[in-house]
Amino acid sequence: MPRISRRTAELGTENAFVVLAEVNELARQGKDIVSFCIGQPDFPTPANVQEAAIRAIREGKHGYTPSAGINELREAAARYMGTVRGIEIRPEDVVVGAGAKPFIAYAILSVTDYGVGDEVIYPNPGFPIYESQIQVCGAVPVPLPLREARDFAFDPEDLQARITPRTRLLILNSPHNPTGGILGKRDLEGIAAILRRHPQVWIYADEIYSRLVYEGAFVSIASLPGMLERTIISDGASKTWAMTGWRIGFASNPVLAPQFVRWVTNTDSCASQISQWAAVEAIQGPQDDAEAMRRSFLARRDLIVALLNGVPGVSCRTPGGAFYAWPNVTEACRMIGAADSEDFRKRLLNEAGVAVLADIHFGARVAGEGQHVRFSYAASREAIEAGIARMADFIRRNTVRAA
Ligand SMILES: Cc1ncc(COP(=O)(O)O)c(C=O)c1O
DSSP states (O other), X not given: OOOOOHHHHTOOOOHHHHHHHHHHHHHHTXXXXXXXXXXXXXXXXXXXXXXXXXXXXXXXXXSOOOTTOOHHHHHHHHHHHHHHHTSOOOGGGEEEESSSHHHHHHHHHHHOOTTSOOEEEEEESOOHHHHHHHHHTTOEEEEEEEEGGGTTEEOHHHHHHHOOTTEEEEEEESSOTTTOOOOOHHHHXXXXXXXXXXXXXXXXXXXXXXXXXXXXXXXXXXXXXXXXTTEEEEEESTTTTTOGGGOOEEEEOTTTHHHHHHHHHHTTSSOOHHHHHHHHHHXXXXXXXXXXXXXXXXXXXXXXXXXXXXXXXXXXXXXXXXTEEOOBOHHHHHHHTOSSHHHHXXXXXXXXXXXXXXXXXXXXXOTTSXXXXXEEOOSOHHHHHHHHHHHHXXXXXXXXXXX
């Protein structure tokens, strides 16, 4: 048998997809499961966006586009990303991709070399693709612990302590998956002050949830003095306009955009032309649906946080953005005799029919931070109420009483 490469054998994954397979198998067996696993809006893509795609098909927009994307979308995305962040972004600095996800790899590939010790700092817990891609690209992963006491921002001293002359890239993600935490202006100013002393470090600002901020305005590190040139801003259509399956993301950086274009040419050639025209409409058309989705997520956030805080052994901070809650279940684990959050997750799934992800699906557990699970609250109110009621009941039923 010809062998497969070590690189591929060691490639990481998004465990959401692994857990989803478990959930689907249980559902296939007829088990009634309330699922909080999936990180995507539970709304259809807005009708005007669907119509734009149908128009594009009918008008014969079927071919390849330039690897950087159609000019109309680069212009719309530049204006949009600039407005949301209060900065000026030029269309020629914007590259369209098949989702925001490919830019994680393109960025790491563009600023690190293979096997020479180039380091990339990334949030822990964090979107699992960061660590997986850092590793597979031959760079050194340097996890940066997030702190519950800071609402899941990190301590600037922890960042300072991890920067070395070999640091090439710092990945920031705000609003954050999986905690829902946000980096506020003060956090970002502290980070920028540190980075000014380390001019060799690029920043990858994963801002895919930029429109899902619930208190105050969204702030990007790119808007702070001296940061724009060295920041790769990543955003896209998936979360804001419920377009995960359409695969449209956009990234901007004045120096790296031409490199990203070459990476797109070497991988996808271009994003789907039909989806690109749909994204132009998503950005330029009415924003009522996107706003309604945001309001709905906010209402559900308030609901799930209140309900989780009523569950024995569970405490949940109020996440500032995205659609994730990251409750601390350390005490609940102790109460039911679960070894850790993963044992808790499995039992919750198998014994109570509630599907969540565990902290270990987002990187190694941070020492001293306890046990957490992730709820995606892109689920109906009924599902949230039923799921949390089942969880509370499960913990009560299984609480091991001291003899
Ligand atoms: C933090 C983060 N970055 C990037 C992505 C990828 O989004 P896209 O659908 O645009 O590839 C996701 C999707 O879950 C995410 O949570």
